[in-house]
Amino acid sequence: MARGKAATFEQQRLAILGAAALLFAQRGFHSASMAEIARACGVSKPLLYHYYRDKEHLLFDIADNYIDRLVALVESVDAARLEALPHLEALIARFLEIYASSQSHHAVIVQDVKFLRPELRTSVRAKEGRVVAAFADAIERVEPGLRRQGLDKPVAMILFGMINWTFTWLRPDGPLSYADMAPIVSRIFIQGVSGLAGTRQTTKSRATTADPIHAISKG
Structure with missing residues (x-):
């Protein structure tokens, strides 16, 4: 992966983690769906799954x-x-x-x-x-x-x-x-x-x- 693409990937990953953490803190892990997490992160659901295969690995x-x-x-x-x-x-x-x-x-x-x-x-x-x-x-x-x-x-x-x-x-x-x-x-x-x-x-x-x-x- 080129350096620029790698940096962009990492920035997006950290943004997803931050938005998901806020949603989990506000609503609880079990109450938040992957669709809601995607909306909170401002990304599509397929893109979210490109980073994380399920909600548990995102929590981890x-x-x-x-x-x-x-x-x-x-x-x-x-x-x-x-x-x-x-x-x-x-x-x-x-x-x-x-x-x-x-x-x-x-x-x-x-x-x-x-x-x-x-x-x-x-x-x-x-x-x-x-x-x-x-x-x-x-x-x-x-x-x-x-x-x-x-x-x-x-x-x-x-x-x-x-x-x-x-x-x-x-x-x-x-x-x-x-x-x-x-x-x-x-x-x-x-x-x-x-x-x-x-x-x-x-x-x-x-x-x-x-x-x-x-x-x-x-x-």
Whole structure:
């Protein structure tokens, strides 16, 4: 394929992904048809099928491309070789920055990946696992000892619980932006984590076999 044609193909593909992500976020994966996606993208249905053979592979490409961007973001923050606290703050700020510009893609990741067939879903979840592991590493650097107690990944998931659903309530025309929220999230989370590594020892004796933190850490 000539370079010009290749560039045009890629631009069209990305435009399709963006329009489809917006439609999925607004209507849900199951409610959107390929005909509606084609109309939203401003292309014919046959042309849409030239890019994607079915709706599931379109969903997978949206998710896979978005997770690749998050993995690249983690790698770029790692490359800066920051001290522990600035490193975690940078991860939080950069993730909220990308969430702000990719709300539809993020909504698809949170709400629709579960509809993928197992092998495609596993591929996306494996990349998500790399992102979670990177945050767990960053949190362990800030509060050493969490990993030894099996708390590094559960605490990372608490952080994602704080930021992953911002697309449902943080509006572009609201009083606070994603950039405004970044230092607030960092302050709340980091102050909450401070000293946490010492709490597992005192609470372990009260934990039962159904202890959810223990179950998560073992998984």
